[in-house]
Amino acid sequence: MTPSDRDATGLLTKPDDFLQLVSPTGERHANAEFDPWIADIDLGALGRLYRDMAIVRRIDAEATALQRQGELGLWPPLAGQEAAQIGSGRALRDDDFIFSSYREHALAWCRGVEPAELLSVWRGTTASGWNPFEHGMAVPQIIIGAQALHATGYAMGAAWEGSDAAAIAYFGDGATSEGDVNEALVFAASFDAPVVFFCQNNHWAISEPVGLQSKQHLARRADGFGMPGVRVDGNDVLAVLAATRIALDRARRGDGPTFIEAVTYRMGPHTTADDPKRYRTDDELDEWRARDPLSRVLALLEASGVDIAGLEREVGAEADRAAAELRAALTTITEPEPMTVFDHVYAEPNSHIERQRDHYSRYLAMFADAPAERSADAAAPGTTGGGAR
Amino acid sequence: MTTLTLAKALNAGLRRALDDDDKVVLMGEDIGTLGGVFRVTDGLKAEFGAKRVVDTPLSEAGIVGTAVGLAYRGFRPVIEIQFDGFIYPGFDQIVAQVAKLHYRSRGNVRMPITIRVPFGGGIGAAEHHSESPEAYFAHTAGLRVVACSNPADAYVMIRQAIASDDPVLFFEPKRRYHVKGEVDETASLADARPMGVATTVATGSDVTLVTYGPLVQTARDAAVAAAEDGVSIEVIDLRSLAPVDYATVEASVRRTGRLVITHEAGQQGGVGAELAASITERCFEFLEAAPVRVTGHDIPYPPAKLERHHLPDLDRILDGVDRVLRRPNSLSGVEA
Numbered sequence: 001m002t003p004s005d006r007d008a009t010g011l012l013t014k015p016d017d018f019l020q021l022v023s024p025t026g027e028r029h030a031n032a033e034f035d036p037w038i039a040d041i042d043l044g045a046l047g048r049l050y051r052d053m054a055i056v057r058r059i060d061a062e063a064t065a066l067q068r069q070g071e072l073g074l075w076p077p078l079a080g081q082e083a084a085q086i087g088s089g090r091a092l093r094d095d096d097f098i099f100s101s102y103r104e105h106a107l108a109w110c111r112g113v114e115p116a117e118l119l120s121v122w123r124g125t126t127a128s129g130w131n132p133f134e135h136g137m138a139v140p141q142i143i144i145g146a147q148a149l150h151a152t153g154y155a156m157g158a159a160w161e162g163s164d165a166a167a168i169a170y171f172g173d174g175a176t177s178e179g180d181v182n183e184a185l186v187f188a189a190s191f192d193a194p195v196v197f198f199c200q201n202n203h204w205a206i207s208e209p210v211g212l213q214s215k216q217h218l219a220r221r222a223d224g225f226g227m228p229g230v231r232v233d234g235n236d237v238l239a240v241l242a243a244t245r246i247a248l249d250r251a252r253r254g255d256g257p258t259f260i261e262a263v264t265y266r267m268g269p270h271t272t273a274d275d276p277k278r279y280r281t282d283d284e285l286d287e288w289r290a291r292d293p294l295s296r297v298l299a300l301l302e303a304s305g306v307d308i309a310g311l312e313r314e315v316g317a318e319a320d321r322a323a324a325e326l327r328a329a330l331t332t333i334t335e336p337e338p339m340t341v342f343d344h345v346y347a348e349p350n351s352h353i354e355r356q357r358d359h360y361s362r363y364l365a366m367f368a369d370a371p372a373e374r375s376a377d378a379a380a381p382g383t384t385g386g387g388a389r
Numbered sequence: 390m391t392t393l394t395l396a397k398a399l400n401a402g403l404r405r406a407l408d409d410d411d412k413v414v415l416m417g418e419d420i421g422t423l424g425g426v427f428r429v430t431d432g433l434k435a436e437f438g439a440k441r442v443v444d445t446p447l448s449e450a451g452i453v454g455t456a457v458g459l460a461y462r463g464f465r466p467v468i469e470i471q472f473d474g475f476i477y478p479g480f481d482q483i484v485a486q487v488a489k490l491h492y493r494s495r496g497n498v499r500m501p502i503t504i505r506v507p508f509g510g511g512i513g514a515a516e517h518h519s520e521s522p523e524a525y526f527a528h529t530a531g532l533r534v535v536a537c538s539n540p541a542d543a544y545v546m547i548r549q550a551i552a553s554d555d556p557v558l559f560f561e562p563k564r565r566y567h568v569k570g571e572v573d574e575t576a577s578l579a580d581a582r583p584m585g586v587a588t589t590v591a592t593g594s595d596v597t598l599v600t601y602g603p604l605v606q607t608a609r610d611a612a613v614a615a616a617e618d619g620v621s622i623e624v625i626d627l628r629s630l631a632p633v634d635y636a637t638v639e640a641s642v643r644r645t646g647r648l649v650i651t652h653e654a655g656q657q658g659g660v661g662a663e664l665a666a667s668i669t670e671r672c673f674e675f676l677e678a679a680p681v682r683v684t685g686h687d688i689p690y691p692p693a694k695l696e697r698h699h700l701p702d703l704d705r706i707l708d709g710v711d712r713v714l715r716r717p718n719s720l721s722g723v724e725a
């Protein structure tokens with residue numbers, strides 16, 4: 001049997017068999033272990049979680065549209081994963097440090113990352129948009145799984161300094177196959193590192209179903225590494241919030257790492273360059289649409305007597321503003337100056353790079369000196385031939 | 390002859406290899422149902438089944454390491470690394486295992502593994518998606534490193550790589566995947582130009598311009614532009630970066646007396662550095678000027694909006710040509 005024969009494994013795509021506090025239709029299930037951890041979430045706080053999710057959904061949709069309009073080179077949509085990201089993000093303390101991959105725009109939202117800082121990477125003007133130390137969030141990671149080790153090391157350092165801050169690593173179901181993630185689990189367990197491994201099992205690693213990465217629930221791996229593993233409904237913001245708070249508390253008390261598997265679904269393409277119709281069905285999408293993370297919160301609020309029409313109006317207006325700000329931010333992202341390619345290669349002066357910088361500036365200067373009718377080329381060497389000759 | 394894109398030519402070459410030898414297996418992330426992110430393996434899983442075209446778990450070390458075991462068992466694995474920048478998690482298995490097993494086993498173990506790598510920039514991609522890591526592998530004894538530049542070569546070279554009993558790093562110029570060309574699908578491997586032999590793609594008498602992969606077309610364009618200026622450039626497509634076909638380069642440099650090498654990878658410790666040193670050793674008395682390298686800068690690949698300032702283009706290549714000709718150029722008056 002080859003791994004591909006397992007594509008259809010029912011076990012891994014069955015969404016039940018996890019911890020859930022709010023059903024897709026908005027019923028609140030009591031849970032003795034989790035409930036005390038969200039006792040402070042009254043209707044107002046629940047409304048605020050809804051607000052976060054609605055705004056990031058809107059930001060995501062706007063960014064996707066901006067990519068389609070050619071304003072962004074690429075965008076990895078988060079749609080469907082709002083509860084997993086907001087529930088965990090709102091569990092964090094300001095001094096906890098986030099190590100994410102490329103899809104965690106909602107975490108950036110929780111951390112106050114500015115729209116221009118968020119978009120510049122995807123517009124292709126910078127390699128990273130924000131200063132990690134301003135937002136307590138590392139630069140997003142594209143190499144699958146590498147950040148799990150970084151989070152572990154950060155957590156080890158925090159513990160060695162006597163701080164009770166924690167680190168949290170976000171990665172996907174596919175990432176659990178990479179060596180880096182497995183090595184991070186070993187280090188974290190060995191050193192009791194105050195780190196939370198937050199796996200968003202969104203069922204697909206580009207075209208590969210989670211069943212290709214694992215024959216059992218991902219959370220069950222934790223046991224073999226010597227840490228608790230918890231499998232929660234990743235579309236249930238309260239369950240995610242509670243699970244993350246429990247894990248963070250463990251970390252702060254010096255009891256070591258926790259692995260959380262948030263069972264969710266990527267509703268859109270992997271990135272705007274992907275065509276999911278090649279590998280998954282509309283039926284599957286419909287099934288997950290019925291488990292939407294936002295509508296169940298609305299249903300619960302409505303059942304609790306909240307004026308949800310008013311809430312939706314209010315939040316809708318805020319989301320409109322956030323989307324408009326995002327679009328407006330594009331105009332503030334400036335085209336980087338050519339010579340900046342040499343900036344920050346090294347922290348200290350480096351004779352080799354200085355020489356190359358000097359040579360390339362002399363090269364560009366030839367275009368600046370070129371006759372007027374050719375100076376149009378000067379703005380963009382590479383587009384034409386022989387401009388300065 | 391059929392007209393195919395470079396990607397389709399590779400697809401046809403892979404299909405032919407799968408057909409010819411049932412020990413050939415394709416492995417990689419998203420290569421089956423999706424057909425690869427560049428669709429190079431499109432349709433092959435449907436045709437040959439999930440045991441010949443295998444979607445693997447997301448692990449480059451896993452892909453390369455299991456290919457080693459498969460090779461022990463007599464298979465000829467053809468691995469796809471999704472993008473250049475993702476080869477590093479598999480680097481240890483490639484340079485410490487794949488490259489050395491034949492030597493360590495005193496010739497008893499063969500590693501006929503082909504490692505396909507879409508490489509290079511110019512497509513406006515995100516970070517880690519535009520790199521040129523070929524020099525790491527050219528530096529490693531035991532590996533063969535090749536780069537195709539056009540559909541006809543792609544079709545033949547991929548089959549030669551798979552047929553080779555040595556491990557081959559097979560670099561595919563991703564920004565040329567959609568370029569079309571004539572492919573002779575009836576060509577037999579026995580008659581084909583060996584994978585290790587360079588091709589002279591334009592003849593000339595003043596300067597020898599050597600390159601490979603994505604820049605071959607740019608170099609040809611530079612030769613055309615230079616001709617208008619009265620400069621005759623000979624363009625060589627190296628095709629094999631390890632070993633290098635020095636005979637072809639040497640013969641050309643002995644005639645022209647001038648060598649320019651261009652590649653997207655950084656300059657320091659690159660394929661061009663090796664070529665410049667070797668040609669200087671072999672042809673010193675024939676050289677009219679020191680060899681010149683026109684390469685990417687020694688920087689991490691820059692954000693998409695700046696990549697045109699990193700990648701050698703026609704103008705930068707012509708500036709390098711001016712340098713070996715001692716004509717006015719960007720470094721005129723600069724001390725070496």
Ligand SMILES: Cc1ncc(C[n+]2csc(CCOP(=O)(O)OP(=O)(O)O)c2C)c(N)n1
Pocket residue numbers: 103142143144171172173174175176200202204205206266270418447449471475478
């Ligand atoms: C080391 C490495 N290999 C391959 C890739 C290409 N790649 C980008 S995203 C992706 C799938 C990731 O899936 P998963 O970990 O489940 O995260 P998701 O995108 O679903 O959030 C792949 C294969 C990469 N970025 N890094």
